[in-house]
Amino acid sequence: MAAQLPYWRLSAFYFFYFGLLGTWLPYWSLYLKSLGYSSGEIGILSALVMVTKVLAPNLWGYLADRYDCRTRIIRLGALLAVVAFCGVFVRQDFYWLAAVVVGYSFFWNAVLSQFDVLTLSHLDGQHARYSLIRLWGSVGFIAAVLAVGAWLDHHPIVHLLYIITALLSAIWLGSLLVAENASGLSRGDRSPGSLLRILRQPAVLAFFGTSFLLQFSHGPYYTFFSIFLESQGYSKSATGMLWSLGVFAEVLLFIGMHHVLGRFSLRHILLVSLLLTALRWWLIAEFVSSLTILLFAQCLHAASFGSAHAAAVETIRRFFSGHHGQGMALYSGLSFGAGGALGALFSGYAWDLSPRHCFWIAAVAALLAAWLAWRYFETPDTPADARSRVGGAAGVD
Numbered sequence: 001m002a003a004q005l006p007y008w009r010l011s012a013f014y015f016f017y018f019g020l021l022g023t024w025l026p027y028w029s030l031y032l033k034s035l036g037y038s039s040g041e042i043g044i045l046s047a048l049v050m051v052t053k054v055l056a057p058n059l060w061g062y063l064a065d066r067y068d069c070r071t072r073i074i075r076l077g078a079l080l081a082v083v084a085f086c087g088v089f090v091r092q093d094f095y096w097l098a099a100v101v102v103g104y105s106f107f108w109n110a111v112l113s114q115f116d117v118l119t120l121s122h123l124d125g126q127h128a129r130y131s132l133i134r135l136w137g138s139v140g141f142i143a144a145v146l147a148v149g150a151w152l153d154h155h156p157i158v159h160l161l162y163i164i165t166a167l168l169s170a171i172w173l174g175s176l177l178v179a180e181n182a183s184g185l186s187r188g189d190r191s192p193g194s195l196l197r198i199l200r201q202p203a204v205l206a207f208f209g210t211s212f213l214l215q216f217s218h219g220p221y222y223t224f225f226s227i228f229l230e231s232q233g234y235s236k237s238a239t240g241m242l243w244s245l246g247v248f249a250e251v252l253l254f255i256g257m258h259h260v261l262g263r264f265s266l267r268h269i270l271l272v273s274l275l276l277t278a279l280r281w282w283l284i285a286e287f288v289s290s291l292t293i294l295l296f297a298q299c300l301h302a303a304s305f306g307s308a309h310a311a312a313v314e315t316i317r318r319f320f321s322g323h324h325g326q327g328m329a330l331y332s333g334l335s336f337g338a339g340g341a342l343g344a345l346f347s348g349y350a351w352d353l354s355p356r357h358c359f360w361i362a363a364v365a366a367l368l369a370a371w372l373a374w375r376y377f378e379t380p381d382t383p384a385d386a387r388s389r390v391g392g393a394a395g396v397d
Contacts, residue, residue, distance in 0.1 A: 006178050007133065010119050013174040014137030017112060020167040022144035023160065024049075026226045026243045027152060030236075031160050033227065035092055043348010046223045048098055049105040050344060053337025060110035061329025070114050070325065071179045077110035078172035085168055088161050104168075109337075111171070113328035118180045120317060120324065131310050135254035138306075142244040142251070149240020195323050199330075206376035207315055211335035213369035214274060214308060217281060217362040219343020224351050224358070225284075231355075232289055242294065246301030253302040257310045266318075266379045269311045274370035276303035278363045285359035304366075318379055 032042045060077065064070040084103035090096070116130075123129050148163055198204060229239045253260075260269065280300035287293035312331055320327030343365075347358050 005122055009174075009178040010122065010133050011136035013115060013171065013178065014134055015140035015143075016167055016170040016174050017115075017140070018137035019140035019144040020164060020171065022141035022243070022247070023148050023163055023167060025222050026145055026239060027148060027157070027160050027236075029223060030152075030226055030230070031157050034157050037094070039224075039351045040348050041094060042227075043223055043344050043346075043351070045094075045097060045101055047341040047344035047348070048101045049109075050337050050340035052102060052105040053109045053340070054333045055337075056106045056109040057113045057329035057332040057337070058326065059329075060114060061325040061327075064114050064117070065323060065325040070118055071175075074111050074114050074118065075172070075175045077107040077114075078168070078175045079107075081105075081108040081111070082165065082168045082172055085165060108168070109332070111175070113332040114325060115175075116313060116328050117324045118178070120313075121180050129258060130313055131254040131257035134310075135251050138247045138251040138254060141247045145240045145244040145247070149236045149243075153236045195320075195326060198319055198323065198327075201319070202376050203378045204319055206372055207312070207319075208330065208334050210270065210274065210369040210373045210377065211312060211331060212339040213365045213372070214277065214304070215335040215339030216343040216346075217277060217365040217369070218304070218340065219345075220347040220351070220355070220358040220362050221281070221284070222340065223344045223347050224355065228284075228288060228355055242298050245295060246298040246305075249299040249302035250306035253306040254310070257307065260307065261310070261314060266311045266315055267373065267377050269307055270373050270377060271370055273303045273308040273311065274366050274373060276300050277308070278366035278370065280304055281359045281363035281366060285356045285363070315379060 029042050029046060032045055037045070060073050064073050081104050084100065084107060087100035087103065088097065119130060119133055123133075144167070148160070151159065151163075225243075226239050229242065230236075234242070277300070280297050280303075283293055283297040283300075287297075312335075313328075316324065316327040316331055343362070346361070350358050350361075
């Protein structure tokens with residue numbers, strides 16, 4: 001198994017993909033602000049990226065599972081994302097930018113959930129090792145946040161567009177380096193009703209509900225955290241370091257996540273992640289001017305994204321046998337898509353009223369998600385899962 005695992009090629013893709021995210025999330029809103037857009041317009045343009053996650057991953061996931069064309073979808077989606085984004089160099093008026101964002105993100109959002117399935121296909125029997133590959137995405141995020149923040153402190157923010165274009169091109173090139181391991185994931189039951197039976201399970205419904213609320217709670221953070229810091233006198237470099245600190249904590253967690261999955265149930269991991277997420281938003285709401293407390297709050301990103309996402313990927317693997325592509329697409333669409341979009345729209349319209357209250361409402365959403373997980377979320381724990389945990393503990397060769 002170790003000799004066949006294309007560890008560095010898989011890791012390189014995650015590095016560039018999340019390097020792009022580390023460029024987009026902290027600085028895209030600042031670029032829009034430099035163009036003179038209002039908070040509401042910034043919220044809409046940020047939400048559009050997430051809105052396409054509702055449709056795009058499900059469409060591409062269905063096609064990938066139905067026609068076994070996952071690798072081609074990843075490569076085509078990555079290439080068309082580059083082409084579509086180049087529209088930003090033509091005009092910068094609101095409706096044109098909205099069209100460009102919808103076009104590029106429709107293809108960009110087709111990529112990640114399918115690449116996750118591709119990665120799992122290479123980890124047959126050792127699925128807990130996913131975190132040891134995915135952590136390179138976090139490394140890419142950190143590198144991009146720090147480097148781009150430092151660059152933009154001394155160069156015009158329009159350079160952000162050139163950096164994003166270069167990273168999108170690197171994602172496409174990375175997609176050419178790895179193909180799916182067809183024998184790595186069981187195709188399972190493909191009868192027409194099998195997916196519907198999975199979706200009717202109370203634990204699955206609760207999982208998607210908690211995922212939706214979790215990403216809704218991230219709306220103020222992903223859309224306005226950089227602007228919030230700027231209003232408190234933080235420089236772009238300091239903003240980049242605070243973003244990167246959260247992802248560095250995530251990297252540390254991913255390194256040991258296979259041990260966590262081996263010792264604790266997915267229910268407990270998800271519950272703790274959600275409760276710490278609520279604590280994080282409350283701390284940002286009340287103590288953004290305190291660097292010490294803000295540093296601690298950013299470290300909680302290891303829970304609000306890291307452990308929550310790792311638990312989600314494992315949940316999809318356990319429940320969606322034979323439908324991994326559609327399972328990952330539904331997770332991406334309902335959480336990062338619908339939840340993230342509504343969170344961004346909410347924060348866009350409420351931000352000018354009270355940034356502090358935006359983060360308070362985010363904390364309440366995370367607490368509601370924790371209650372839902374506590375009340376309804378249970379997962380199967382089979383001998384196959386136990387073998388996966390033992391395999392995952394071996395690490396990466």
